[in-house]
Amino acid sequence: MKQSTQTDLISIRDVAARLPKFINKVPNIISGLKQAYIRTPNTPAGLGLAFERAVKRNPYGDALLFEDQRYSYQELNEWANQIAHYYLSKGIKKSDVIAVIIENRSELIATVIALAKMGVTSALVNTAQTGKVLTHSINLVKPIAVIVGEECRQAVDDVRQDLNVKADHFYWFADQATRENTGIAPANYVNLAEIITPFPTFNVATTHSVKGKDGLFYIYTSGTTGLPKAVIFTNSRWTLAYGTYGHILNLHEDDVMYVTLPLYHATGMVVCWCGVIAGSAALAIRRKYSTTAFWNDVRKYKASAIGYVGELCRYLMDAPPSANDRAHRVTKMIGNGMRPNIWSKFKDRFGIEEVLELYASSEGNVGFSNIFNFDNTVGFSPTPYAIIQFDKEKNAAVHDAKGRCIKVNKGEVGLLIGKITNRSPFDGYTDEKNNQSVIMKDVFKKGDSYFITGDLVRDIGFRHAQFVDRLGDTFRWKGENVSTTEVENICSEYPKISEAVVYGVEIPNTNGRAGMAAITLHEGAELTDEDLSEMVTLFQKDLPAYAVPVFLRVQEVVETTGTFKYQKNKLKEQSYDPGKTSDRLLVLLPGHSAYCDISPEIFSNIEAYKYRF
Structure with a gap:
C-alpha cells in the first residue's frame, strides 16, 4: 500500500x-443502529427474521435474480419455507449443523434462508475444496446432513467414505432451475427439490425463537496456520452487520445489488446481502466472476450497486476502455481491498460516486x-x-x-x-x-x-x-486467505519434495501476494519436464485454484534461524528475481499446465505486467 x-x-x-x-442517510442509519445494538444474546434476531420483515415490506418486488431466473420476495420466502418445513418434519432442530456445498445460484440462497429460519447453522463450505481439505472442513463442524449441488457432487463423492455423516443424510440439487424441473437424483442422494414439493409454503414458527446467540453460519478461514478453521457467525453478529453495513448502504426497493463474489465468504453472503435485505432490494448473483460479462450483467439486471474485492476491481481496470464503461446505473459499491493506486481512477472511469470500503474478518x-x-x-x-x-x-x-x-x-x-x-x-x-x-x-x-x-x-x-x-503465515491472493501450512503440506506430498516453505510475494499491479514455495528435493532427486507438469496436476487436485503456488524456488537446504524458524523474510525479499539468487526459479504462467524456468525475459515480462496473473 x-x-x-x-x-x-x-x-x-x-x-x-x-x-x-x-x-440524508442518518434516519436509515439510526434505524439500523437501533437494531444492531439494542439487542441481547437472548433477543430474537438474525437473517430469518429480517428476511420475513423484508417480505412484508415488498412481497411482490424482486428478491433474487440469477441467469434468467427471477424470484419475488414472496416466492423466495415460500420456497425457503418448504425446505424448512421438510427438515423440521425430519426432526432437525435449532443448533444442528448442515453442510451446504452449492455454487452461487438460487438454490443456495433459498437453502440458507430456510436453515436460518430454523436456527440451523449453515456450514458454508468453499466450493473449490477437494480431497483431504474438503473432508476436514465437513467433519470439523459435525454436520447432521450435507446439501450439495450437482456441480460439486464429484468432489463430495470422492471423499464420501471419509465423512462422518449418515448415508441417508446426503441431499442434492440438480444443476438447473429446480423450481421448474427437479431433475433425477443420483444414487445415494435425496432429491431435495422434489421431496419438498408437498410441504406448506407458510412461514415456519421457529423463526421467532432464533436468538442472537444462536449460530447462523460456519464460515471457513485459513486463520494463520494449518487446515481451514470454522468460524461461528452468530445471528447476533449478522444483525450487527445488517444494522450497520446494511443500513449505511441505503438501498431501496428499486435497487439491485450485483454480486459475483463467492457466497461462502462473509463479504458476499453477509455484507452485500444484508444491505439488500435492509432495503428490500434485489440481489443479482453470478455463479463465478467474469470480466467480459460483468458490465453486460450489470446492464441486464439494471444493477445500481455492486459488491467487490480488490482483485475484481483490478480485473475491471485491466479490461480495455469501452464506450459502455458508464452505460449503467451503478453509483455505489461495497466490499474490501480497493487499491489506493486505482481508487480514484476506478471511480472516474466507471462513474462510481460511493465506495463503501470496509474492514472486517469472519x-x-x-x-x-x-x-x-x-x-x-x-x-x-x-x-x-x-x-x-x-x-x-x-x-x-x-x-x-x-x-x-x-x-x-x-x-x-x-x-x-x-x-x-x-x-x-x-x-x-x-x-x-x-x-x-x-x-x-x-x-x-x-x-x-x-x-x-x-x-x-x-x-x-x-x-x-x-x-x-x-x-x-497467511497471505491473500485472488481475494482469498491462503494458509501457508496447508500449501506446504500438499507440496511435501509430491514424491520428490522433502520439504516446502510457502510465503506470499508481490507481483506489480496485482492485489495481495502470489504464492511461492521454496522446496528442497530428496537426495539425488531432480525435477524433469514431466515433474513440472505432474506437480501442477497434484497441486490443482488438492488445493483451491487460488492456493496453487505461482512460483517455485528449488533450494539445496532450507535456511532456518537459531530457533529453527524458516527465514521467510529473506525469501520474500529475494522473491522470484533470478538476479538475487542462483537457485532454480520456476513460474506457472497464466493458462499453462506446467511450471517453466524464469528466464531474464520472463522476469522482465512479469514485472512489466505482460502476464495477467
Whole structure:
C-alpha cells in the first residue's frame, strides 16, 4: 500500500465537510443502529427474521435474480419455507449443523434462508475444496446432513467414505432451475427439490425463537496456520452487520445489488446481502466472476450497486476502455481491498460516486466502514479498538516500562486489536486452542482483553484507518486467505519434495501476494519436464485454484534461524528475481499446465505486467 500522505489524514474538519451529503442517510442509519445494538444474546434476531420483515415490506418486488431466473420476495420466502418445513418434519432442530456445498445460484440462497429460519447453522463450505481439505472442513463442524449441488457432487463423492455423516443424510440439487424441473437424483442422494414439493409454503414458527446467540453460519478461514478453521457467525453478529453495513448502504426497493463474489465468504453472503435485505432490494448473483460479462450483467439486471474485492476491481481496470464503461446505473459499491493506486481512477472511469470500503474478518470483533466516503481508507469504526506499536522483526507488540502496549500516533502503522466487550464479543473458532492464541490480555490495564486481528493498519485520524499488510503465515491472493501450512503440506506430498516453505510475494499491479514455495528435493532427486507438469496436476487436485503456488524456488537446504524458524523474510525479499539468487526459479504462467524456468525475459515480462496473473 502506498505511504500515507497529508491528504490521507482525516480531521474533524474533513468529516464536517462531508456531513451535508451524509445527512440524508442518518434516519436509515439510526434505524439500523437501533437494531444492531439494542439487542441481547437472548433477543430474537438474525437473517430469518429480517428476511420475513423484508417480505412484508415488498412481497411482490424482486428478491433474487440469477441467469434468467427471477424470484419475488414472496416466492423466495415460500420456497425457503418448504425446505424448512421438510427438515423440521425430519426432526432437525435449532443448533444442528448442515453442510451446504452449492455454487452461487438460487438454490443456495433459498437453502440458507430456510436453515436460518430454523436456527440451523449453515456450514458454508468453499466450493473449490477437494480431497483431504474438503473432508476436514465437513467433519470439523459435525454436520447432521450435507446439501450439495450437482456441480460439486464429484468432489463430495470422492471423499464420501471419509465423512462422518449418515448415508441417508446426503441431499442434492440438480444443476438447473429446480423450481421448474427437479431433475433425477443420483444414487445415494435425496432429491431435495422434489421431496419438498408437498410441504406448506407458510412461514415456519421457529423463526421467532432464533436468538442472537444462536449460530447462523460456519464460515471457513485459513486463520494463520494449518487446515481451514470454522468460524461461528452468530445471528447476533449478522444483525450487527445488517444494522450497520446494511443500513449505511441505503438501498431501496428499486435497487439491485450485483454480486459475483463467492457466497461462502462473509463479504458476499453477509455484507452485500444484508444491505439488500435492509432495503428490500434485489440481489443479482453470478455463479463465478467474469470480466467480459460483468458490465453486460450489470446492464441486464439494471444493477445500481455492486459488491467487490480488490482483485475484481483490478480485473475491471485491466479490461480495455469501452464506450459502455458508464452505460449503467451503478453509483455505489461495497466490499474490501480497493487499491489506493486505482481508487480514484476506478471511480472516474466507471462513474462510481460511493465506495463503501470496509474492514472486517469472519472471526474478528472489530469493523470499519467508509461511511463518510473518503478515498483510500477502510473507513470509520464505532467499535472499541486500538492500533498498537508492533516490532515486525521480533514479531511481537512493543511494551512500555510497565509492560503495557503502546498506541501509535496519527499517521503511524501498528497492529490492529479489537477490545472484547459484551457489545463486541469474540465468538471464536470451533477449537478453543485457536481462540487462546488470538486473544491478548492485560493490554492497557489489568483484566482487559483484545482480539488480535493479525493486520497492520495505519491510523489516519478520526477513528479512520488504512489497511497496510497482514502478519503471520497467511497471505491473500485472488481475494482469498491462503494458509501457508496447508500449501506446504500438499507440496511435501509430491514424491520428490522433502520439504516446502510457502510465503506470499508481490507481483506489480496485482492485489495481495502470489504464492511461492521454496522446496528442497530428496537426495539425488531432480525435477524433469514431466515433474513440472505432474506437480501442477497434484497441486490443482488438492488445493483451491487460488492456493496453487505461482512460483517455485528449488533450494539445496532450507535456511532456518537459531530457533529453527524458516527465514521467510529473506525469501520474500529475494522473491522470484533470478538476479538475487542462483537457485532454480520456476513460474506457472497464466493458462499453462506446467511450471517453466524464469528466464531474464520472463522476469522482465512479469514485472512489466505482460502476464495477467
